[in-house]
Amino acid sequence: MTEQNATPETATTEATEQKIDGRTKRALDTAIVKKQVSQESYRAVLEGRIDLKAAKDLGRNAGPSGPAVRVDKNDRSRDCLCGCGNRTRGGRFAPGHDQRMVTLAKAHVRGEADLTDEQMEYVEASGKVDRARLQVEKEEQKRQEAAAKKAEAQRRKEGRKAEAKRRNAEK
Numbered sequence: 276m277t278e279q280n281a282t283p284e285t286a287t288t289e290a291t292e293q294k295i296d297g298r299t300k301r302a303l304d305t306a307i308v309k310k311q312v313s314q315e316s317y318r319a320v321l322e323g324r325i326d327l328k329a330a331k332d333l334g335r336n337a338g339p340s341g342p343a344v345r346v347d348k349n350d351r352s353r354d355c356l357c358g359c360g361n362r363t364r365g366g367r368f369a370p371g372h373d374q375r376m377v378t379l380a381k382a383h384v385r386g387e388a389d390l391t392d393e394q395m396e397y398v399e400a401s402g403k404v405d406r407a408r409l410q411v412e413k414e415e416q417k418r419q420e421a422a423a424k425k426a427e428a429q430r431r432k433e434g435r436k437a438e439a440k441r442r443n444a445e446k
């Protein structure tokens with residue numbers, strides 16, 4: 276992993292044939308420590324491709340060949356924690372995918388899914404696993420109520436049938 280603002284020593288050791296004078300070199304070192312110039316600009320100044328003022332004008336996030344921001348962001352991105360396979364923009368999730376963890380936690384509560392250690396840690400810390408438990412309980416309750424209603428309706432239907440049969444027999 277390379278950092279945008281790594282210590283300048285790594286760059287200076289290999290730049291033994293400096294094309295700049297000592298004063299500029301010290302000013303350049305100060306500039307990178309203060310994060311006024313980017314690592315790429317730093318090297319460019321050392322190599323005499325641009326001067327210190329140009330480097331400062333480019334700022335800390337850009338070098339002579341363009342902005343370095345994009346590279347930085349890619350470095351921080353990772354696979355989305357929900358397991359969808361998308362890369363994130365630097366956080367744990369692709370946009371909106373943290374909500375998918377409730378669904379995943381529900382599957383876990385029902386014993387239908389195995390969560391990774393990191394996913395487990397997340398759903399516990401965020402309270403999503405508690406939410407998932409409540410939702411699964413409610414859903415189970417609803418399912419049982421619906422089953423009970425259906426059974427009750429069936430009993431009544433059979434009761435009416437038996438009643439009709441009895442009346443027919445009486446005629």
Ligand SMILES: [Zn+2]
Pocket residue numbers: 355356357358359360361368369372375
């Ligand atoms: Zn995802």
